[in-house]
Amino acid sequence: MSDAVPQELLKAFDPIWYLATYPDVEKAGIDPLSHFEKFGWKEGRWPYYLEAVMLDEKLWGNRNTEDYCQQLQRIAENTHEENRGLACWFLCRWFASHGEWDAAKPFVEGMLNDSYLPLFIRHEGPFLLAFTVCLKALGPESAKAVLNNSRWAASANKTLAFSMLTHGKAKIDSINQIFEQPGLLRLADSETPTLDSITSNVEQRVGGTNALSPTVSVIIPCFNAEKTIATALSSLINQTYPKLEILVVDDASTDHSFKRVQEFVTRDKRVRYLRLSQNSGAYAARNLALKSCRGAFITTHDADDWSHPQKIEKQVEALQKNRRIKATVSHWVRTDEALNFERWRMEEGWIYRNVSSLMFRRSVFRKLGYWDTVSVNADTEYYHRIQKKFGHGAIEEVMPGLPLAFGRVDAGSLTQTGATHLRTQFNGIRKDYQDAAAKWHANARRLYMPQYGLRFFTAPPLICRGTVEARRDNLKRILQEKGLFHRDWYLNAYPDIAKAGVDPLTHFIAHGIDEGRDPNPYLSTSGLAYTTSSNHFDAISRWASQPIDPAALVSISGHTETDSKTGILMVGHLAGNTLFGAERSFLDCVKMLASKNSDISVVLPGGVNHSYINDLLPHVKKIYFTPLPWWRNGRAEICEVTDQISNIIQQTDATVVYVNTLTLWEPHIAARTRKCKSVMHVRELPAHDKDLCERLNSTPEQIRLHIDRNTDWVIANSQVTADYVALENKATVIYNSVERNKIESERDSETSLPLSVAMLSSNTLKKGIADLFHVAKLAAEMDLPVRFSVYGPDTPELQARMTSYAYNNLTYCGYVARPYEALKNADVILSLSHFQESFGRTVVEGMLAGCIPVGYAWGALPEVVDSSVGHLVPFGDYEEIVNTLKKLTEGTDQLAELKQYAKSFASARFNDKQIGDALYQTLTEVASK
Structure with a gap:
């Protein structure tokens, strides 16, 4: 093509727009038209405003692309529009980059036949793109018609395209044309050529080397490359330049990569094998080799690519001829195993610069150090680092336009997947990394990158590798730079951090992430980790x-779709590793309401307990994860949390918000904001729970006022709880339910000694763990035939007593997620809590499993345990507890009958059908008021 700028463009040239668009030209003080004629035209700069160009830039630079596509399509459909050809080229390229061949197909004709397009696009990219689209969407004959277009001039790219319509030896002959023309070696003939089978001719011409010729160190990072590493190594040991040191660094592969590499090590002393003990990424692997390589020139090679036998020779030759250059690169083409060539985003052609082929002098290593330890793009960063340090002319391109390497296309590679896809160089992680690196290059006085240590610029944390210290420091800086960590929120949400006086962000990075604490009022760390199936730090x-959109909600879809008009948003306050009564009761309420065909969505503060979430999912439409700080007397409303809940209410069309506890506040405010009712399910007795009052910074009366002021209706889980709430005009007593079919005893009804006594608790002092050991000690001293089993978390209070306990009648059995696992073989369920239980769920579960309840007569237990089925004694009366157990051991004939009474009593009073009806009726009535 002519280098002369078309007169049409010169006449339409807009100097004001040009200077505004390219500030470097204005800064240089060059006349804009002169710059465009001498430089801009060749550099691909635009002469004036073109709507299609602006839309294309926005298409690639934004996440929401539908509107820009539609506007480009409007231009492409207008046959009188000057921008039409450009719009067709842009749209065809866009859809092809996504593999949407049928969507790209309609724009091929407008792209190829537009008379204006060649004025702007002066390369063969449109022909290659049309060839690919036609081949994929219409077949070989249509692609052949594109090849026969007289306006497509002969080129290496066109020859490669032609080879894709041939087979066997004809394919190799076609590919060899591009090597023969400049005098390069041919590939060997093959009847079934593939990327892994191509070889060079047997008789190789060895490059002119001698004892003084520089050694080239070739670094190959390798991870699970057993299927491809032989292709890479074969192409290297058959190079015409023989003075090579080939270092294969195994990045903790789990396949047979070592075995494949070892075959080459044993037959060619130039091949060395190194191994990382843990997977650290390709650039960490490269750095390990870089530290120990001996070559005067250093280059890299991917473990799944193939190199032409003269690639190394030609790059070395350029370095030897011109001592002023510091590095060389060659060009390559991407291909699948069957030698079908492609480029994910079409530009000037399939063949383009291979940054991974960078070969540099050892002096560059001494000045600039190592590759950055990130997952992607460190090749490009090192390339630009060299240019920044030594000037743009320091890197020479060797035989441009000729593919001296074939790069394997792998759909699972980091260049082709998710957040690290190549398209993120326009909008996303790769662009953010490039921009941060460029800023470092521009401002740093020294550009040396050490192998280890903290980073010199902030990389997107997702691609940041290296030491744990470096990764955490990098994450800390990006949270600061992007304003993603809210200091005041963290101190307000976590009073223990405020009390400790530590820096909030430092704590979050060092400990808070792993503990599942939330960095701001919008994001649930553990919820995000659950929905992304990753650990907290990676999430x-x-x-x-x-x-990041601060209003974006973290959620996961459930398995239920209903046509119910009763939309219920159910808010839970805890979901930790260990589930206690409130969480299990919440799950029961969800299931009961789901059985009434209610449209249920759930809000949880975290996703720590996967089993709990998985139990919820079959019964709900969606689970949302968002921070839910506890109400404390005197704290201000956290408006961001209210807004999040309000947004969820709107999305779910909830008519009533059900809150599982008295400890939350913002869900009730959000409900009022959305003009729907809120119901508080009170399961606590603050008057008898000093720890709770301390956590809420409140007296029991202040908590009661909080309940009255902030909810439309109260569900109390017992009469004792209702008496505390003291709101007769807006309270209903609904006992907790327990699913009978899950905790019925699987044991024979006959009972024999020793008597089996079980206690399930959180194993803290307030739950009576010390009392249990007193009772067990007295029973042992009385030589009673009783065996005690304690279930729950392994707490310091428990361990302290287990260590000093001198008798063998008590066993710690660990934590059980399902109570029936512990209760199915017990005769007695023991409750020795030091604070008054608001319901006594474990006792009811024990009765349903056929256990006789024994415990302290306070709290709600006198309501749920009838004297005909259990035995309650005054608080703290260990001796009476032991006497009760003694009587049970003496009346074994009556035990089976007592246990059956307990089961029948609990089944009749606490069944999910009866309680579910009451719960559903209460919520629907409140919603309708």
Whole structure:
């Protein structure tokens, strides 16, 4: 094509627009038209405003692309529009980059036949793109018609396209044309050529080397490459330049990569094998080799690519001829195993610069150090680092336009997947990384990158590798830079951090992430980790690496769709590793309401307990994860949390908000904001729970006022709880239910000694763990035939007593997620709580399993345990507890009958059908008021 600028463009040239668009030209003080004629035209700069160009830039630079596509389609459909050809080229390229061949097909004709397009696009990209689209969407004959277009001039790219319509030896002959023309070696003939079978001719011409010729160190990072590493190594040991040191660094592969590499090590002493003990990424692997390589020139090679036998020779030759250049690169083409060539985003052609082929002098290593330890793009960063340090002319391109390497296309590679896809160089992680690196290059006085240590610039955390210290420091800086960590929120949400006086962000990075604490009022760390199936640190790293909408909700869809008009938003307050009564009761309420065909959505503060979430999912439409700080007397409303809940209410069309506890506040405010009712399910007795009052910074009366002021209706889980709430005009007593079919005893009804006594608790002092050991000690001293089993978390209070306990009648059995696992073989369920239980769920579960309840007569237990089925004694009366157990051991004939009474009593009074009806009726009535 002519280098002369078309007169049409010169006449339409807009100098004001040009200077505004390219500030470097204005800064240089060059006349805009002169610059465009001498430089801009060749550099691909635009002469004036073109709507299609602006839309294309926005298409690639934004996440929401539908509107820009539609506007480009409007231009493409207008046959009188000057921008039509450009719009067709842009749209065809866009859809092809996504593999949407049928969507790209309609724009091929407008792209190829537009008379204006060649004025702007002066390369063969449109022909290659049309060839690919036609081949994929219409077949070989249509692609052949594109090849026969007289306006497509002969080129290496066109020859490669032609080879894709041939087979066997004809394919190799076609590919060889591009090597023969400049005098390069041919590939060997093959009847079934593939990327892994191509070889060079047997008789190789060895490059002119001698004892003084420089050694080239070739670094190959390798991870699970057993199927491809032989192709890479074969192409290297058959190079015409023989003075090579080939270092294969195994990045903790789990396949047979070592075995494949070892075959080459044993037959060619130039091949060395190194191994990382843990997977650290390709650039960490490269750095390990870089530290120990001996070559005067250093280059890299991917473990799944193939190189022409003269690639190394030609790059070395350029370095030897011109001592002023510091590095060389060659060009390559991407291909699948069957030698079908492609480029994911079409530009000037399939053949383009291979940054991974960078070969540099050892002096560059001494000045600039190592590759950055990130997952992607460190090749490009090192390339630009060299240019920044030594000037743009320091890197020479060797035999441009000729593919001296074939790069394997792998759909699972980091260049082709998710957040690290190549398209993110326009909008996303790769662009963010490039921009941060460029800023470092521009401002740093020294551009040396050490192998280890903290980073010099902030990388998107998702791609940041290296030491744990470096990754955490990098994440800390990006949270600061993007304003993603809210200091005041953290101190307000976590009073223990405020009390400790530590820096909030430092704590979050060092400990808070792993503990599942939330960095701001919008994001649930553990909920994000659950929905992304990753650990907390990786989840936060991914989140911080991408554009963030503060209002974006973290959620997961459930398995239920209903046509119910009763939309219920159910808010739970805890979902930790260990589930206690409130969480299990919440799950029961969800199931009961789901059985009434209610449209249920759930809000949880976290996703720590996967089993709990998985139990909820079959019964709900959606689970949302968002921070839910506890109400404390005197704290201000956290408006961001209210807004989040309000947004969820709107999305779910909830008519009533059900809150599982008295400890939350913002869900009730959000309900009022959305003009729907809120119901508080009170399961606590603050007057008898000093720890709760301390956590809420309140007296029992202040908590009662909080309940009265902030909810439309109260469900109390017992009469004792209702008496505390003291709101007769807006309270209903609904006992907790327990699913009978899950905890019925699987044991024979006959009972024999020793008597089996079980206690399920959180194993803290307030739950009576010390009392249990007193009772067990007295029973042992009385030589009673009783065996005690304690279930629950392994707490310090428990361990302290287990260590000093001198008798063998008590066993710690660990934590059980399902109570029936512990209760199915017990005779007695023991409750020795030091604070008054608001219901006594474990006792009811024990009765349903056929256990006789024994415990302290306070709290709600006198309501749920009838004297005909159980035995309650005054609080703290260990001796009476032991006497009760003694009587049970003496009346074994009556035990089976007592246990059956207990089961029948609990089944009749606490069944999910009866309680579910009451719960559903209460919520629907409140919603309708």
